[in-house]
Amino acid sequence: MFHIYCPYCGEHREENEFRPKGQAHIMRPKDPESCSDEEWADYLFFRDNPKGIHHEMWVHATGCRKFFNMTRDTVSYEILEVYKMGEQPKITAASRVVGGEK
Amino acid sequence: MQRYSGFGLAKHALTHNENWQRMWRNPVPKKKYDVIIVGGGGHGLATAYYLAKECGVTNVAVIEKGWLGGGNTARNTTIVRSNYLWDEAAALYEHSMKLWEGLSLDLNYNVMFSQRGVLNLGHTLQDMRDIQRRVNANRLNGIDGEVLDAQQVKEICPVLDCSPNTRYPVLGASWQPRGGVARHDAVAWGYARGADALGVDLIQQTEVVGMRIEDGQIIGVETTRGFIGAETVGCVAAGNSSVLAKMAGIKLPLESHPLQALVSEPIKPVLDTVVMSNHVHGYCSQSDKGDLVIGAGIDGYNGYGQRGSYPTIEHTLQAIVEMFPTFSRVRMNRQWGGIVDTCPDACPILSATPVKGLFFNCGWGTGGFKATPGSGNVFAWTLAKGVAHPIAAPFSIDRFVSGKLIDEHGAAGVAH
Ligand SMILES: Cc1cc2nc3c(=O)[nH]c(=O)nc-3n(C[C@H](O)[C@H](O)[C@H](O)COP(=O)(O)OP(=O)(O)OC[C@H]3O[C@@H](n4cnc5c(N)ncnc54)[C@H](O)[C@@H]3O)c2cc1C
Ligand SMILES: [Zn+2]
Numbered sequence: 001m002f003h004i005y006c007p008y009c010g011e012h013r014e015e016n017e018f019r020p021k022g023q024a025h026i027m028r029p030k031d032p033e034s035c036s037d038e039e040w041a042d043y044l045f046f047r048d049n050p051k052g053i054h055h056e057m058w059v060h061a062t063g064c065r066k067f068f069n070m071t072r073d074t075v076s077y078e079i080l081e082v083y084k085m086g087e088q089p090k091i092t093a094a095s096r097v098v099g100g101e102k
Numbered sequence: 103m104q105r106y107s108g109f110g111l112a113k114h115a116l117t118h119n120e121n122w123q124r125m126w127r128n129p130v131p132k133k134k135y136d137v138i139i140v141g142g143g144g145h146g147l148a149t150a151y152y153l154a155k156e157c158g159v160t161n162v163a164v165i166e167k168g169w170l171g172g173g174n175t176a177r178n179t180t181i182v183r184s185n186y187l188w189d190e191a192a193a194l195y196e197h198s199m200k201l202w203e204g205l206s207l208d209l210n211y212n213v214m215f216s217q218r219g220v221l222n223l224g225h226t227l228q229d230m231r232d233i234q235r236r237v238n239a240n241r242l243n244g245i246d247g248e249v250l251d252a253q254q255v256k257e258i259c260p261v262l263d264c265s266p267n268t269r270y271p272v273l274g275a276s277w278q279p280r281g282g283v284a285r286h287d288a289v290a291w292g293y294a295r296g297a298d299a300l301g302v303d304l305i306q307q308t309e310v311v312g313m314r315i316e317d318g319q320i321i322g323v324e325t326t327r328g329f330i331g332a333e334t335v336g337c338v339a340a341g342n343s344s345v346l347a348k349m350a351g352i353k354l355p356l357e358s359h360p361l362q363a364l365v366s367e368p369i370k371p372v373l374d375t376v377v378m379s380n381h382v383h384g385y386c387s388q389s390d391k392g393d394l395v396i397g398a399g400i401d402g403y404n405g406y407g408q409r410g411s412y413p414t415i416e417h418t419l420q421a422i423v424e425m426f427p428t429f430s431r432v433r434m435n436r437q438w439g440g441i442v443d444t445c446p447d448a449c450p451i452l453s454a455t456p457v458k459g460l461f462f463n464c465g466w467g468t469g470g471f472k473a474t475p476g477s478g479n480v481f482a483w484t485l486a487k488g489v490a491h492p493i494a495a496p497f498s499i500d501r502f503v504s505g506k507l508i509d510e511h512g513a514a515g516v517a518h
Contacts, residue, residue: 001411001412001413002411015411015413016413019402020402020403020404022357022404023404037503037504037505038503041355041502041503042353044446044502045355045446045502046353046354046355046502047353047355047356047357048344048353049344049354049356049357049358049404050344050348051342051344051345051358051406054404056403056404072403074358074404074405074406074407075405075406075407076407077405077407
């Protein structure tokens with residue numbers, strides 16, 4: 001069971017209150033009409049699905065109902081950070097390798 | 103290969119069962135093979151078996167990082183059915199169903215395939231309309247199916263609560279009598295033994311950690327036991343497919359999620375069919391040992407950890423108790439998770455890739471056990487000829503670019 005910190009409510013709450021919403025930081029193409037089929041497919045369907053560090057969206061469904069981002073390890077399931085929409089992660093796969101922690 | 107028979111059982115009993123052969127060799131990998139299969143689950147082993155048996159390709163290795171069948175193959179709830187809505191999916195799963203029906207004989211190995219029938223319940227008017235549509239589509243494709251009302255469901259499955267007093271009353275069901283369950287380990291072991299006898303090398307405890315590609319052509323795989331060459335490589339790695347794809351610089355439209363299952367303590371026979379409900383979202387059958395085998399949906403977050411969260415277990419058991427109030431005091435014995443590779447249209451990917459000689463068989467998600475024989479059969483053909491088998495062709499990865507998706511989400515009764 002995850003204990004998740006909602007950056008808007010400023011509190012830890014139980015997993016049941018939240019819903020995962022998939023990979024974060026996916027931008028809808030600004031001008032869909034000018035996308036190639038490949039670019040549009042990439043936007044709609046193709047995901048990183050990493051084994052390790054993953055940036056993902058969650059929604060505080062039965063709380064404040066706001067979306068936020070989370071960096072989580074998909075093997076240990078450890079939650080490494082949460083951050084608001086529009087912000088960038090501090091912990092990334094690259095930063096972890098450099099830090100030698102993995 | 104030592105053939106199994108009733109006579110053999112008696113003979114071995116007389117010699118105190120000391121002369122049974124090992125089921126397969128434990129070979130040292132060769133430097134090069136004609137075909138390498140990455141992943142020794144049911145699908146990978148079936149692919150190797152049909153490559154050797156039907157395509158005449160015997161210089162084949164199956165490379166497995168753990169033990170044979172230790173992935174989703176041995177973690178699933180073993181439901182087999184072929185009542186899928188769309189023609190492409192129906193063709194694939196029905197091809198599989200036909201192979202299931204002769205599999206124990208073909209492999210000389212009892213896979214305990216039990217055609218006890220599968221009920222997909224409907225609880226709303228819309229459920230019933232979808233069921234009607236799906237059963238009609240199935241029949242047009244030559245797949246057995248009937249639409250039952252609540253009374254008929256009750257007759258087939260008396261232990262199911264079909265009264266109008268429940269929160270989501272059962273209005274009816276689709277019924278596929280040829281559906282059922284099979285013994286998952288036996289499927290992996292039967293294919294492994296058959297493939298080994300035809301000359302396939304089964305290489306366990308060996309992980310593929312890289313792909314060697316030259317001028318856009320695969321020439322082999324890097325493993326924890328060194329480089330092994332092959333100009334045709336088929337990746338059949340379920341939840342780990344994206345990891346393998348990344349080694350080859352390819353992206354797949356997959357997400358890996360935990361999917362959990364539970365079994366109860368063994369009880370006397372009460373449930374002699376398979377009951378699935380999309381609406382209250384759970385499904386149940388009873389194994390020959392007597393345990394109730396229970397499953398439901400995935401954990402919504404991405405995960406590779408082969409375990410899931412408690413809220414999902416609670417949700418699953420709520421659904422089971424809703425359908426079978428008499429099970430409320432049965433104790434659960436074990437719970438586990440597998441990592442399923444879900445695909446956006448809930449259909450698999452059987453496909454070539456931009457890398458020449460590199461193929462993927464993945465995306466089976468929560469429901470690929472039933473397809474094990476058919477998937478292996480058409481994938482073997484595809485690897486041997488270098489072009490997609492006609493049944494496999496619609497499942498190319500190109501469909502996500504062309505938009506020709508095969509949308510089985512929700513259409514297929516329940517997601518397993
Ligand atoms: C809880 C649960 C319930 C399910 N219920 C059903 C059901 O009722 N009916 C149904 O039809 N389906 C069901 N499924 C789905 C079904 O189990 C799978 O779709 C199917 O078994 C996949 O088979 P596979 O051979 O492709 O994968 P697996 O059996 O997972 O085999 C893949 C193998 O690849 C190996 N591998 C991965 N990476 C590497 C590497 N780098 N190097 C070497 N080897 C590697 C793994 O160790 C693994 O053994 C369920 C799944 C789960 C988890
Ligand atoms: Zn909140």
